Amino acid sequence: xxxxxxxxxxxxxxxxxxxxxxxxxxxxxxxxxxxxxxxxxxxxxxxxxxxxxxxxxxxxxxxxxxxxxxxxxxxxxxxxxxxxxxxxxxxxxxxxxxxxxxxxxxxxxxxxxxxxxxxxxxxxxxxxxxxxxxxxxxxxxxxxxxxxxxxxxxxxxxxxxxxxxxxxxxxxxxxxxxxxxxxxxxxxxxxxxxxxxxxxxxxxxxxxxxxxxxxxxxxxxxxxxxxxxxxxxxxxxxxxxxxxxxxxxxxxxxxxxxxxxxxxxxxxxxxxxxxxxxxxxxxxxxxxxxxxxxxxxxxxxxxxxxxxxxx
Numbered sequence: 001x002x003x004x005x006x007x008x009x010x011x012x013x014x015x016x017x018x019x020x021x022x023x024x025x026x027x028x029x030x031x032x033x034x035x036x037x038x039x040x041x042x043x044x045x046x047x048x049x050x051x052x053x054x055x056x057x058x059x060x061x062x063x064x065x066x067x068x069x070x071x072x073x074x075x076x077x078x079x080x081x082x083x084x085x086x087x088x089x090x091x092x093x094x095x096x097x098x099x100x101x102x103x104x105x106x107x108x109x110x111x112x113x114x115x116x117x118x119x120x121x122x123x124x125x126x127x128x129x130x131x132x133x134x135x136x137x138x139x140x141x142x143x144x145x146x147x148x149x150x151x152x153x154x155x156x157x158x159x160x161x162x163x164x165x166x167x168x169x170x171x172x173x174x175x176x177x178x179x180x181x182x183x184x185x186x187x188x189x190x191x192x193x194x195x196x197x198x199x200x201x202x203x204x205x206x207x208x209x210x211x212x213x214x215x216x217x218x219x220x221x222x223x224x225x226x227x228x229x230x231x232x233x234x235x236x237x238x239x240x241x242x243x244x245x246x247x248x249x250x251x252x253x254x255x256x257x258x259x260x261x262x263x264x265x266x267x268x269x270x271x272x273x274x275x276x277x278x279x280x281x282x283x284x285x286x287x288x289x290x291x292x293x294x295x296x297x298x299x300x301x302x303x304x305x306x307x308x309x310x311x
Contacts, residue, residue: 001026001077003063007043008165009083012102015169016081017052020176023075024056026063028086064090073097079176082134083168089134098179099134102172104164106146107132108189110197111139116164117157118197120222123214126150127160129167131175133186142186144175153217154242156224202227208304209253213245213269216303228277232302234293241275241283253303258295261286 002013005028016022025048033040041049048057056075060068063085069092080099082089089099105115107130112118119127128148133141147167151160178184205227207219220229220240229240250256250264261273273286289295 001072001075001080002044003027003080003082003085003089004044005042005086006084008104008161009044009102009168010047011165012081012083012168012172013044013047014051015173017055019173022052022055023077024058024072025052026058026060026072026085029059029061063087064093066092069093079179081172081176091136094134100131100144100172100175101134101139101141102168103130103132103139104128104161105197106130106148107139107143108191108194110195112197113199115197116161117200117222118195120151120155120157120160121218122195123218124151127164129164129171131171140189143189144178144184144186145171147171154221154244156221156242158225200227205230206304207231207240209263209271209301210266212267213265213271216265216271217243217245229303233299237279238289238301239277239279240273241277243274244272246270246272253300255295255297255299255301258290258297258299259287261290263301 001024002009002016002022003026004013013025025044027042027045027048030039030041030045032038045057045059048055058071062068072093078098080097082099082101103115104127105111105119106126106128110118116127126148128146130143131145132139132143135141147170149160149163149167175184200223205223207216207229209216220243223229224241230237231240232238246262248256248262248270249268250270252264252266254264256262256264256270262270263273265271275283276286276289277283278289
């Protein structure tokens with residue numbers, strides 16, 4: 001049985017469908033999406049409907065309802081794989097079942113809804129995936145296996161998401177094979193090392209140029225593509241996509257180098273803006289934007305409004 005909703009689980013579900021008998025896929029119900037509000041399937045639901053054919057696709061609004069529990073358990077699957085499903089599986093559902101969860105962090109670091117974003121925001125040098133058993137407390141199960149990846153300075157959360165998703169199949173397969181051989185062992189998480197990665201919202205999509213350039217870099221990359229970091233330039237929204245730190249200093253939020261996209265930050269540091277997404281336009285290099293907008297030295301890029309940054 002596969003439980004999942006987000007795109008993070010697609011590579012693993014694809015691999016499982018080629019090597020195992022996937023009895024059924026359980027995902028979240030279709031939700032309104034886009035300006036028209038038309039119902040749209042989850043990435044997992046859309047893929048399963050197109051690719052799995054005979055395998056049932058279940059979309060329960062409440063997975064722990066008695067009728068749903070009975071329907072799911074009737075498939076008598078030997079293993080359940082859960083990846084970014086979106087609902088907590090209750091005790092009645094899990095009783096006596098071998099179920100594992102793929103989580104995008106090196107647990108116990110970054111339990112919670114946004115572990116990839118949190119790792120970049122915190123400046124972690126590396127992150128990875130963990131396969132764990134399901135537990136009553138969020139992401140607190142036994143660790144059955146992990147993989148690791150370095151975090152590059154120019155890497156966005158979206159890019160890291162895709163890399164970690166691509167690492168998922170091999171890790172999940174290795175855990176399932178160890179279970180089948182009878183060699184699977186779990187390690188208890190060290191509760192003293194637990195950190196939490198809370199769910200993000202659109203309100204988080206800002207940057208504060210009074211912080212250092214390194215802190216601003218982490219924020220831009222850690223929140224791209226969603227919720228994204230939007231600043232104001234000449235009263236219009238401008239989304240920052242990719243940046244880097246440079247060895248310059250100047251007034252916070254002020255353009256120091258128009259063509260190079262260098263903006264002053266706190267602590268005598270500066271940020272070089274590499275790629276932007278202007279409102280209502282396509283993503284482009286800063287240089288292209290700057291030429292078209294005729295950006296001038298001394299203009300202000302307004303991030304989070306503070307006492308030292310005005311419009």
